[in-house]
Amino acid sequence: xxxxxxxxxxxxxxxxxxxxxxxxxxxxxxxxxxxxxxxxxxxxxxxxxxxxxxxxxxxxxxxxxxxxxxxxxxxxxxxxxxxxxxxxxxxxxxxxxxxxxxxxxxxxxxxxxxxxxxxxxxxxxxxxxxxxxxxxxxxxxxxxxxxxxxxxxxxxxxxxxxxxxxxxxxxxxxxxxxxxxxxxxxxxxxxxxxxxxxxxxxxxxxxxxxxxxxxxxxxxxxxxxxxxxxxxxxxxxxxxxxxxxxxxxxxxxxxxxxxxxxxxxxxxxxxxxxxxxxxxxxxxxxxxxxxxxxxxxxxxxxxxxxxxxxxxxxxxxxxxxxxxxxxxxxxxxxxxxxxxxxxxxxxxxxxxxxxxxxxxxxxxxxxxxxxxxxxxxxxxxxxxxxxxxxxxxxxxxxxxxxxxxxxxxxxxxxxxxxxxxxxxxxxxxxxxxxxxxxxxxxxxxxxxxxxxxxxxxxxxxxxxxxxxxxxxxxxxxxxxxxxxxxxxxxxxxxxxxxxxxxxxxxxxxxxxxxxxxxxxxxxxxxxxxxxxxxxxxxxxxxxxxxxxxxxxxxxxxxxxxxxxxxxxxxxxxxxxxxxxxxxxxxxxxxxxxxxxxxxxxxxxxxxxxxxxxxxxxxxxxxxxxx
Amino acid sequence: xxxxxxxxxxxxxxxxxxxxxxxxxxxxxxxxxxxxxxxxxxxxxxxxxxxxxxxxxxxxxxxxxxxxxxxxxxxxxxxxxxxxxxxxxxxxxxxxxxxxxxxxxxxxxxxxxxxxxxxxxxxxxxxxxxxxxxxxxxxxxxxxxxxxxxxxxxxxxxxxxxxxxxxxxxxxxxxxxxxxxxxxxxxxxxxxxxxxxxxxxxxxxxxxxxxxxxxxxxxxxxxxxxxxxxxxxxxxxxxxxxxxxxxxxxxx
Ligand SMILES: [Zn+2]
Numbered sequence: 001x002x003x004x005x006x007x008x009x010x011x012x013x014x015x016x017x018x019x020x021x022x023x024x025x026x027x028x029x030x031x032x033x034x035x036x037x038x039x040x041x042x043x044x045x046x047x048x049x050x051x052x053x054x055x056x057x058x059x060x061x062x063x064x065x066x067x068x069x070x071x072x073x074x075x076x077x078x079x080x081x082x083x084x085x086x087x088x089x090x091x092x093x094x095x096x097x098x099x100x101x102x103x104x105x106x107x108x109x110x111x112x113x114x115x116x117x118x119x120x121x122x123x124x125x126x127x128x129x130x131x132x133x134x135x136x137x138x139x140x141x142x143x144x145x146x147x148x149x150x151x152x153x154x155x156x157x158x159x160x161x162x163x164x165x166x167x168x169x170x171x172x173x174x175x176x177x178x179x180x181x182x183x184x185x186x187x188x189x190x191x192x193x194x195x196x197x198x199x200x201x202x203x204x205x206x207x208x209x210x211x212x213x214x215x216x217x218x219x220x221x222x223x224x225x226x227x228x229x230x231x232x233x234x235x236x237x238x239x240x241x242x243x244x245x246x247x248x249x250x251x252x253x254x255x256x257x258x259x260x261x262x263x264x265x266x267x268x269x270x271x272x273x274x275x276x277x278x279x280x281x282x283x284x285x286x287x288x289x290x291x292x293x294x295x296x297x298x299x300x301x302x303x304x305x306x307x308x309x310x311x312x313x314x315x316x317x318x319x320x321x322x323x324x325x326x327x328x329x330x331x332x333x334x335x336x337x338x339x340x341x342x343x344x345x346x347x348x349x350x351x352x353x354x355x356x357x358x359x360x361x362x363x364x365x366x367x368x369x370x371x372x373x374x375x376x377x378x379x380x381x382x383x384x385x386x387x388x389x390x391x392x393x394x395x396x397x398x399x400x401x402x403x404x405x406x407x408x409x410x411x412x413x414x415x416x417x418x419x420x421x422x423x424x425x426x427x428x429x430x431x432x433x434x435x436x437x438x439x440x441x442x443x444x445x446x447x448x449x450x451x452x453x454x455x456x457x458x459x460x461x462x463x464x465x466x467x468x469x470x471x472x473x474x475x476x477x478x479x480x481x482x483x484x485x486x487x488x489x490x491x492x493x494x495x496x497x498x499x500x501x502x503x504x505x506x507x508x509x510x511x512x513x514x515x516x517x518x519x520x521x522x523x524x525x526x527x528x529x530x531x532x533x534x535x536x537x538x539x540x541x542x543x544x545x546x547x548x549x550x551x552x553x554x555x556x557x558x559x560x561x562x563x564x565x566x567x568x569x570x571x572x573x574x575x576x577x578x579x580x581x582x583x584x585x586x587x588x589x590x591x592x593x594x595x596x597x598x599x600x601x602x603x604x605x606x607x608x609x610x611x612x613x614x615x616x617x618x619x620x621x622x623x624x625x626x
Numbered sequence: 627x628x629x630x631x632x633x634x635x636x637x638x639x640x641x642x643x644x645x646x647x648x649x650x651x652x653x654x655x656x657x658x659x660x661x662x663x664x665x666x667x668x669x670x671x672x673x674x675x676x677x678x679x680x681x682x683x684x685x686x687x688x689x690x691x692x693x694x695x696x697x698x699x700x701x702x703x704x705x706x707x708x709x710x711x712x713x714x715x716x717x718x719x720x721x722x723x724x725x726x727x728x729x730x731x732x733x734x735x736x737x738x739x740x741x742x743x744x745x746x747x748x749x750x751x752x753x754x755x756x757x758x759x760x761x762x763x764x765x766x767x768x769x770x771x772x773x774x775x776x777x778x779x780x781x782x783x784x785x786x787x788x789x790x791x792x793x794x795x796x797x798x799x800x801x802x803x804x805x806x807x808x809x810x811x812x813x814x815x816x817x818x819x820x821x822x823x824x825x826x827x828x829x830x831x832x833x834x835x836x837x838x839x840x841x842x843x844x845x846x847x848x849x850x851x852x853x854x855x856x857x858x859x860x861x862x863x864x865x866x867x868x869x870x871x872x873x874x875x876x877x878x
Contacts, residue, residue, distance in 0.1 A: 167849065187870050336639075
């Protein structure tokens, strides 16, 4: 299980510069333009949307202003009737007729009064009143014609506080304005049954004389309704305040309950001051009284000085671009994931065969020409792998040729050098007559050189045989300590020459699986080297230990040892350490290579530990015989 | 290149995404309930910003002169309480919820220490202001002085920041109000002729306790407004309103 996870981890997150480059490149190519395009298009959409929002808001406020104005105009124009009379007064009957008609035509009139203007007609006093509540409708009972209407009391200072009396308008604002010819539209009045306002207009006769004032109390419920019915997106709303900043109506339920003084809010106060707000200015994006960011626009109802404001929360107003932004974010995320997977897949497709090639060339480089690079990509990479395989085949052939040549050469050399060796021995032993001291000395030098040549030829043959697989090894249980003692005996003269002593700390009782001759060859080589490269008066210690069914034999010397950088090359063909000590010694550079081959062929391993100037220890292991 | 390896890049990307998500979710967290972030202006006593009317404590006492104790109206409370509730909601609407009235009706009729003539004096015109001041003085001693016979901790207690109003429902004649106290005859709640606008009268006198003046010309007594402080006091409360001229002296 963990190995699968490891493989997955390696597949997706393993270190590969190529994949990183590929991923970064693909992301740059795919994501950067997408994000740039997204940012630009969101920006563009936002700007465009801001225009749309402003336009919709302005359209809405304009529409509401128009509706409010037409509502007001209709009523004010209706109040402003002229009478087809040149008289300075109209009769109560006519007043009743006119006012009743008005009340019938306009359900939003709560109450309408006729107030006399001319001094001779009771200046400033209500002469007729019709109220929706009949209890408060009233007309004068005592007038010039002696008219009398039901349910009415005359105006007099004595019954000032009688609800059914006619009122004195002399000091009322609406009267004071209208009697001099101005239309009066009062502030919004708040009552328990809804907002209303007072309006008054002059009443003229045919001579254009102001003979009276029509004063009315008007329900604003139609305005409230037409504002409440407005819609602006999902969350946008519109509200109307009077000129003191009190909310008359709003399409937002929260504002309705609020009844709030909004004069302190920038947009309300500026609109009340007469500044049109278009929704396009930077100041038109602000936080509303609930702290929500909104786009606002507004304008004034000129007739009344009321402000009509539309506010649209940004999250709703800009919902289309928010949606697009989210889509771009989700899409980019998905694309990034896809790119990551695709890049991983593509990179692994490319990198895996390359890694295979790298591994393969390393193995072939080590001389294992049989290794086959296996790439199944069915493309140029596979061709590359195939030609690598072809190359290693050729290399193998070359190597075989070279081995064959060495074998043949060594084989052919062996006979003459052996012959030379024989004849030299005989000459030196005096078989062919006496020789002078000088001659013997020279011949000995020739013999030494020839011995080296013989050794070289033997070594070469052995190497060639080994490489050609002709090296014959017969494994059987062997007493290794006996071999050690034999080698000690054989090499003792060499050691004694330089006063080097052998130590065999723990002769092994275990039998090892080995070829007796080859084992001895290994020991002679290693112990011989230990003598060769030891200091005078040095020591050679041979010991054993058992490790996992293998017997490990250690041969330690007190020589100069190896430098760390030399250690990996010790067992290479023809390699010799370059230093004072080795230069003094002869050698073919094949010894350790042959030893390694032999140990490995017997199923063991060889390795070395060393400290420069202190000594070296060679270890080899052989399987313990059962 | 070595330090900038792929897992690190991924971790950084994941971290950025997580941080982004956290910031995004914080930014989009909206309070469940909308709160108004602009503080409301305080409502205050007419032309006196130092006296806040944000909270008004209204104490209502049915008061009977000693010599009229026989004519106590047993259903006085049922007559008054609807008008008190109307007063409360009318006030709330007119002052945009910014001034709140808490009322308490003293449960028992209070018999005066004096006779009617002592409160009323000879002159009960213009709403009987003499009775108002005399009774207010007596109630101060009896209700709000710890030595008084009606001193009851709870009824006397008002929050220090509350504006306190005593409203006397008088078994007698009168309708008047001055700062902090008002008087209205119980007869307004009984006689049918006032039935259309008794609540308006009741509020009108209450309005005087908050300093709101009558809207008529002092000399001629001609009304300058038809709101509840003018002629509107004799109209139904449903149609009544307080003119902006008055409200703008009270924090509007
Ligand atoms: Zn008054």
